[in-house]
Amino acid sequence: MGVNSTPLLGGDGFITTTIESFANWGRKNSLWPMPFGTACCAIEMMGVFASRFDLSRFGAEVARFSPRQADLMIVSGTITYKMASVCRRIYDQMPEPKWVIAMGSCTCGGGPFDSYAVVQGIDEFLPVDVYVGGCPPRPEAVIDAVMKIQKKIELQGAPVV
């Protein structure tokens, strides 16, 4: 976006932009996360939303438990095969555009649970945008992941130079 506020134009200034980048700018600063918390990581995710780490500073505090109103799914915690179909269905219910954060080792690749019931990484059935390692990752890491999503949204559809 280009900002111009030369006195020649009356002093109030104006912004030149494309519809797309304007929309992206809005999107990135008002993410509505859908916390898909299943296990230990969900507690750290609650920590991210709660007093000390406070995700609202990044414009992403409106946690929506209905997938229809969300655009960022934070999958936190072990996903078992019994849960996987639920996870996929909820992802399908989210409106486009949508992004996914895989929070924690279990969602990234099964983590310590190399067993008969656990999906070895949610990318077996979901497209993932940002992976966050750790068991569980610290809240700072999750905030970093949200910022990476913001970066990704900002660059979406931008011309390749």
Next chain:
Amino acid sequence: MERVEFISEESVLDTETGARTETMMLNMGPQHPATHGVLRVVLHLDGEVVVKAIPHIGYLHRGIEKLCEHITYQMCLPYTDRMDYLASICNNIGFILSVEKLLGIEDEIPERAKTAEVILFELGRIESHLVGIGTNALDLGAMSAFLYCFKERERIYDILETVCGARLTTSYPRVGGLPLDLPDDFEEKVRNFLRIFPKTLTEVDKLLTRNRIWIERTKGIAFISAEDAIDLGLTGPALRGSGVPYDVRKAMPYLGYENYDFEVPVATDGDAYSRFLCRLEEMNQSLKIIEQALDNLPDGPYAADLPDVVLPKKELTYTKMESLIRHFVLVYEGFKPPAGEVQHAVENPKGELSYYLVSDGSGKPYRMRVRGPSFVNMQALPQMVKGSLVADVIAAIGSLDIVLGEIDR
């Protein structure tokens, strides 16, 4: 035009009005903010009254019991963290104690390690009760109590972080004592917490205990009688809220709990409010225990002098050949308890957590069974919510304070 009637097989004909009625099925979960994880409850409703509630679990079954059969005892420790992740340290200590019982080395654990474990155990209890009360309040619409509780949890996280480097999943104690001595500022930090925490406790108490809305939402809700509670095998605040004074710390003391002066809070009404009162008072008692333990925290060794069980100190591993070999053997093969089986119970924040270990004489457990308190407590839900309103189901689940990692394992 021909009239087509759809008559469900389950519908009941009302003879007075001639109308056909049937119960409505409402599916709650497994992805629902108020089910504390991935619990699914199928509710059969008559209007807004619950006729039948059927909990479905297993959405987080990760096969921990099976996984533990393939690794050494010491390696099982991180898995125990991830069961009741709201109070990981309590699970850790419970597991360590059962392995120590299996090895028969309980008497050799130094006092410093035991006292430190008591402090950490009670911190874990506070940590878990804070979430229990906070989320229960949040589900019933009281946002601020949740924020107060989480503020204090962060303080406990800070203490745990200085002790073991992790906030949530601690994996801290080892068979035979502690892996490292407590950090220098441990006592100061815990004392600081003891000074600050009662204020928050009073605030939560003020916010909820006499709050009209909170009382209306929890008093008389999710009732369970003492007989039913025993029959169903409930433990923890769920049992003590019904007036049964059973606490493993008193009944089958471990870690020297018999030497501490504390009460077991009991409430008699058997409803969600009683369970809340139990939790609140238990936190006060925990503070009392921590204070006594801190006053009596002895100096001296922090791990038992048992070369066959305890890993050698790191600096010795790097400098002495024998220590290196011992380290290698202990990590690769693990210690080998004699063939036999033990069960050891601890009073987890949510109830009785017991490990049943079967050894065949090798370095790996032949069978590790975990009796999670939430798993058994969860059975009471259908009985608790029968005949109550849909909104009370949320209060009931919250007051049971379940954690799905432990239910499904």
Next chain:
Amino acid sequence: MSFDLSSLTDSLNTEFPGAVKTIIEYRGETTLVVLKEKVSEICRSLKDDFGFTFLADLTAVDYLEVKTPRYEVVYHVHRFGPEFDENIRIRLKAEVEGKEPTIDSVTPVWSGADWLEREVYDMFGIEFTGHPDLRRILMPDDYEPFPLRKDFDVRNREASKRSFEKELERGTE
């Protein structure tokens, strides 16, 4: 109320001949190996006559190629004392053979055994006769193997995947 183990075993043995097969004392814990056919009656007697009102745990162990009979169903029963230090806990074990393992359910004695028995059925495939609602509890309903059996590989994800794919197809219809 003091507790006398020998009077308990004597009483059980006179009521149900051969009920208590062996008594094992290990690490301060008492284990009674009891007759499998009589397990429900023994539990009833323990609850009504001896005050073991609380079933602490119920589980099973698979001793494949270690001993026969293959399975052991393990009960931990608990008696509350009037004082805190008078609590008593004993362990009962009943041996169950490997082919089509079945045992009587103890749900009529303790209703808390309901889910515990379902879990044992789910994980080991041991059938509990007289159980009101014996279904899988942790694994999906259409899951075939019994994961905690020793002949099941911990990394065997085939059955889980099959039931996941079936569930996914059902969802997209």
